Amino acid sequence: AQSVAQPEDQVNVAEGNPLTVKCTYSVSGNPYLFWYVQYPNRGLQFLLKYITGDNLVKGSYGFEAEFNKSQTSFHLKKPSALVSDSALYFCAVRANTGGFKTIFGAGTRLFVKA
Amino acid sequence: DGGITQSPKYLFRKEGQNVTLSCEQNLNHDAMYWYRQDPGQGLRLIYYSQIVNDFQKGDIAEGYSVSREKKESFPLTVTSAQKNPTAFYLCASSPDRGTGNTIYFGEGSWLTVV
Numbered sequence: 001a002q003s004v005a006q007p008e009d010q011v012n013v014a015e016g017n018p019l020t021v022k023c024t025y026s027v028s029g030n031p032y033l034f035w036y037v038q039y040p041n042r043g044l045q046f047l048l049k050y051i052t053g054d055n056l057v058k059g060s061y062g063f064e065a066e067f068n069k070s071q072t073s074f075h076l077k078k079p080s081a082l083v084s085d086s087a088l089y090f091c092a093v094r095a096n097t098g099g100f101k102t103i104f105g106a107g108t109r110l111f112v113k114a
Numbered sequence: 115d116g117g118i119t120q121s122p123k124y125l126f127r128k129e130g131q132n133v134t135l136s137c138e139q140n141l142n143h144d145a146m147y148w149y150r151q152d153p154g155q156g157l158r159l160i161y162y163s164q165i166v167n168d169f170q171k172g173d174i175a176e177g178y179s180v181s182r183e184k185k186e187s188f189p190l191t192v193t194s195a196q197k198n199p200t201a202f203y204l205c206a207s208s209p210d211r212g213t214g215n216t217i218y219f220g221e222g223s224w225l226t227v228v
Contacts, residue, residue: 042222
């Protein structure tokens with residue numbers, strides 16, 4: 001069965017420090033992986049995706065994510081956090097089998113303290 | 115500007131009432147989706163449509179209905195059969211349901227039972 005896990009409900013980081021939001025997945029076949037951000041009372045905004053190729057994917061607002069096939073992970077990272085990065089982050093996975101269904105994680109809340 | 119418009123932003127439903135959430139997109143996307151978001155549970159798929167006049171049930175379709183009479187419109191009706199409808203509802207679209215395609219979201223609608 002296809003699944004995605006975000007093991008941390010909340011991540012706290014000081015402004016200017018690097019941040020990591022973790023995501024692991026389980027799919028049959030090749031995974032297609034996505035990160036979204038949600039600000040309060042808003043829809044989800046697309047940050048980046050991994051389809052194929054380079055394992056390091058760069059996205060919007062200085063975010064990047066690293067695909068690790070052996071660890072089945074797709075962690076979101078940013079070298080220097082901003083207070084404005086505080087939001088809810090969702091990882092999503094889609095397999096190229098089983099009807100291309102997209103599964104979303106439960107979300108990780110990021111707090112960046114000034 | 116191209117995008118996905120959901121209305122209303124806030125809606126209150128009385129017990130036994132049906133209510134309809136509107137979703138319109140001008141992105142010329144073939145696929146459209148409805149998700150429900152509850153705290154701590156991520157996003158759950160209610161219905162999706164790959165083409166006009168066709169739609170499929172998602173994971174939690176009971177108590178909901180949809181139509182897809184036009185490419186740009188995918189309204190969701192929350193019927194009285196949905197016993198716990200209070201949630202944040204997100205409409206989304208993608209060029210099609212191909213594996214690498216990004217899903218884009220509207221700003222969401224809050225539904226509250228009073």
